[in-house]
Amino acid sequence: MSGLGCNYEASTFGARYPDGTCIDGYMWDLDSGDSDGLTSGGDIPCPWCNTLAHLEWNGETFKGNARQRRRARRALIKKVHAWAESRSSFPPLATQADQPLKGK
């Protein structure tokens, strides 16, 4: 996945502290691995820079015609972005990910 990856770091794997970090658009467990790198993760799409995949992973489905689905998706992406930004340890980077949030 190119163009993904951000500063997002937050509680992801059940800890009360930020135990997940975004690498190339997927969450990795900061408690895993050693100095050579993280060994556990890569399954959960990052809610900030890989939002659409995160919604799919979360089982979100959108009903209605294409226009209704697009509108529902935009509203949800906005919501997830606000949620992700508020819980991340660092301000997530703006990404080049092609998401229908900009230019709205």
Ligand SMILES: [Zn+2]
């Ligand atoms: Zn990310």
